Every structure is written in structure tokens, then in C-alpha cells.
Amino acid sequence: MRSRTLKIFPLPIVLFEFETLNLHIFEPRYKTLIADSFRTNETFGIPTVIDKKIMPNGAEVEVLEISKVHTNGELDIVVKVISRFEIVEVLFSSEANTAHSAIVNPIAFTENAEKELDCRIFDLLQELYEYAEVVAPANFNTNTEMLNFVHKSGLSLSQEFEMVALQNSYDRQLFWIHQLKQIVAAISEIQNMKKAVKLNGHFKKYPQAF
Numbered sequence: 049m050r051s052r053t054l055k056i057f058p059l060p061i062v063l064f065e066f067e068t069l070n071l072h073i074f075e076p077r078y079k080t081l082i083a084d085s086f087r088t089n090e091t092f093g094i095p096t097v098i099d100k101k102i103m104p105n106g107a108e109v110e111v112l113e114i115s116k117v118h119t120n121g122e123l124d125i126v127v128k129v130i131s132r133f134e135i136v137e138v139l140f141s142s143e144a145n146t147a148h149s150a151i152v153n154p155i156a157f158t159e160n161a162e163k164e165l166d167c168r169i170f171d172l173l174q175e176l177y178e179y180a181e182v183v184a185p186a187n188f189n190t191n192t193e194m195l196n197f198v199h200k201s202g203l204s205l206s207q208e209f210e211m212v213a214l215q216n217s218y219d220r221q222l223f224w225i226h227q228l229k230q231i232v233a234a235i236s237e238i239q240n241m242k243k244a245v246k247l248n249g250h251f252k253k254y255p256q257a258f
Contacts, residue, residue: 062208063107158216
């Protein structure tokens with residue numbers, strides 16, 4: 049496994065393979081990072097931050113587009129995930145306008161999703177969205193399309209990170225199904241409680257105590 053060094057932009061987000069992300073850049077060190085990356089076609093890393101701590105892996109991204117340069121120098125950009133990595137060591141920069149770096153190793157990923165599990169996930173998402181009274185997802189045909197809904201399915205940041213750390217799509221499917229079942233069960237219980245309150249009507253008045 050070959051180690052290499054990447055500039056990093058730690059953020060409290062989880063990124064899966066092949067996701068795209070819109071970012072607004074305002075810190076000087078990251079404006080410099082983006083400008084350099086876009087000019088040289090070099091990639092950089094976005095490790096996940098949870099509770100102000102840089103987690104042990106992240107996503108390598110490329111800048112697809114600088115969509116807007118604001119008058120104050122801030123940037124709107126679009127990045128795309130091209131791979132994921134584990135962090136060997138973070139190399140903190142003492143210079144205010146220079147992004148930190150990290151020594152990283154690539155993470156191998158196995159695509160072994162099962163269609164039957166995709167269907168189960170889709171059914172659970174439909175049920176979840178029905179309870180939430182929002183528009184349900186359209187049918188999807190690939191595991192990549194399915195990942196678009198991970199961030200819209202009620203998982204916490206820690207749960208998303210636990211899911212993305214799994215190194216094959218089958219294990220991710222099982223993990224997601226388990227979490228979705230728990231979320232749907234919790235929402236269902238809340239809905240049943242609301243119905244019970246409505247059926248019972250007003251609270252009963254008890255005689256005044258002496």
C-alpha cells in the first residue's frame with residue numbers, strides 16, 4: 049500500500065464514492081488551496097470532522113468547477129469524490145494561509161451490492177418518507193444512485209461515518225437497512241402516539257381534591 053501526501057480540508061460531512069458537493073469557500077487558507085488545486089488539476093482530501101476531531105479517513109476530491117468568485121474573494125465551487133483514504137498522520141501547518149496536509153493510504157472498495165437488498169432499502173425509504181410527509185425518492189437502478197439518499201434518511205453524522213468506513217457495498221446495505229428499520233420504527237411509534245392522543249380527545253376532569 050503506497051502512502052502519499054494530500055492537502056486536506058477537514059469538514060463535518062461524510063462523502064461517499066462518486067458524490068459531488070457544492071462548497072462555499074471563505075477562509076484564506078482554503079481559498080489558496082482551491083485556487084492551486086484548480087490551476088494544477090491536483091486533488092485534495094476532505095476528512096470527516098466529528099465533535100471537533102478529525103476522523104481517521106476521508107474522501108479524495110477534485111475541483112470540477114469554480115462556479116462563482118465573489119467580490120470579497122470568496123468562492124463557490126463544485127467538487128467530486130474520486131476515492132477514499134485512511135489517514136496515517138496529519139501534518140499541521142503553522143502558516144495561516146496554508147492548508148494542513150496528511151499522509152494517507154488509499155482504501156480499497158468492493159462493489160458487491162445485492163439487488164434484493166437495494167429493493168428492501170427502497171421500500172424502507174418509501175415508508176420513511178411517507179411518515180415524514182415529504183416526496184418519496186424515485187426508483188433507482190444502481191448502488192451509486194442509492195447513495196444520494198443516505199444524507200436524507202435520518203442517519204446521524206456518526207452513523208454515516210460508520211457506514212462509509214465499511215469497505216464493500218454489501219456491508220453498507222446491511223448497515224443501512226438496520227438503521228432505517230430503527231428510524232422507521234421510532235417514527236411509527238410517534239405517529240401511533242399522536243393518533244392515540246387525538247382519539248382520546250380532551251383530558252378528563254377529575255373532582256377537586258380536598
